[in-house]
Amino acid sequence: MTVKAIVGVALMLASAACSEEIETPTSATATGPATVLFSGTLQPRTTRFYSFTLTTSGTVSALLASVERNGVPAANLLEIGIGSPAGTGCAVTISANVSASLIPQLRYDAAEGTYCVRVADTEGLSAPMTFTIRVIHP
Amino acid sequence: MMNVGCSGDTPTSPTDTTTTTTTTTTVATPVYTEEWIDTLAIGGERFYSFTVTQYGTVNVSLTSVSGQYVPSTVILGMGLGTPAAETCSATSTISTPAGSGPQLTGTYNPGVYCVIVRDLGNLFSAARFSITVAYP
Numbered sequence: 001m002t003v004k005a006i007v008g009v010a011l012m013l014a015s016a017a018c019s020e021e022i023e024t025p026t027s028a029t030a031t032g033p034a035t036v037l038f039s040g041t042l043q044p045r046t047t048r049f050y051s052f053t054l055t056t057s058g059t060v061s062a063l064l065a066s067v068e069r070n071g072v073p074a075a076n077l078l079e080i081g082i083g084s085p086a087g088t089g090c091a092v093t094i095s096a097n098v099s100a101s102l103i104p105q106l107r108y109d110a111a112e113g114t115y116c117v118r119v120a121d122t123e124g125l126s127a128p129m130t131f132t133i134r135v136i137h138p
Numbered sequence: 139m140m141n142v143g144c145s146g147d148t149p150t151s152p153t154d155t156t157t158t159t160t161t162t163t164t165v166a167t168p169v170y171t172e173e174w175i176d177t178l179a180i181g182g183e184r185f186y187s188f189t190v191t192q193y194g195t196v197n198v199s200l201t202s203v204s205g206q207y208v209p210s211t212v213i214l215g216m217g218l219g220t221p222a223a224e225t226c227s228a229t230s231t232i233s234t235p236a237g238s239g240p241q242l243t244g245t246y247n248p249g250v251y252c253v254i255v256r257d258l259g260n261l262f263s264a265a266r267f268s269i270t271v272a273y274p
Contacts, residue, residue, distance in 0.1 A: 049220035085187035
């Protein structure tokens with residue numbers, strides 16, 4: 001028996017031995033929260049909103065992650081709110097005037113369904129601002 | 139060998155018992171009507187959200203389209219679906235001119251839904267439109 005043949009037989013035996021040790025993987029379902037990033041440009045005295053759907057009930061949190069003008073961070077206050085899509089807008093249930101932050105600024109206990117997060121300029125921006133809102137939901 | 143011990147028993151025929159459970163789901167007719175009047179830009183789209191509170195029929199009618207250089211027979215795209223991100227994700231769509239309608243109808247569970255209207259490339263100027271949404 002040549003060396004190649006011996007190696008081949010050895011590999012076959014090893015493969016057969018290993019094949020008996022393979023276990024069927026069990027499926028795993030990720031149940032962690034989902035994060036939505038809503039970014040855009042907000043014109044002075046306007047609003048924008050973003051809709052998302054909860055398949056399970058739980059706490060929705062939102063924060064104004066950034067506000068920038070021409071790429072430079074700004075300290076402007078914007079109103080962010082959480083509510084339900086209605087008509088041509090988002091009818092907010094809770095809201096707050098906030099500046100950019102890295103901690104949740106709104107928390108809302110919600111049942112399954114469709115919700116929205118809204119950003120609005122209520123202070124009167126002097127120029128358009130780019131923003132990012134982070135929404136974390138079940 | 140005889141079956142003496144059991145001979146006095148009168149056998150009874152087995153009876154079949156069938157239980158039928160009937161669940162009746164009532165499809166509610168529309169009880170709320172909203173009229174949405176807005177302006178559609180060239181190449182644009184607009185959407186409108188509403189909340190269905192009970193399982194039933196939703197009717198959507200594009201009742202009128204008007205504007206300078208806008209024929210009342212112009213065909214627009216219209217859809218019915220759910221709000222998603224910054225738009226309305228339509229699950230049912232139609233290309234239609236204005237009419238008495240409804241041009242879109244369906245049966246929906248309770249929840250938030252939306253109707254979207256969009257220019258299919260037929261507009262030469264902004265169009266004023268009216269859409270009626272009737273829902274339970």
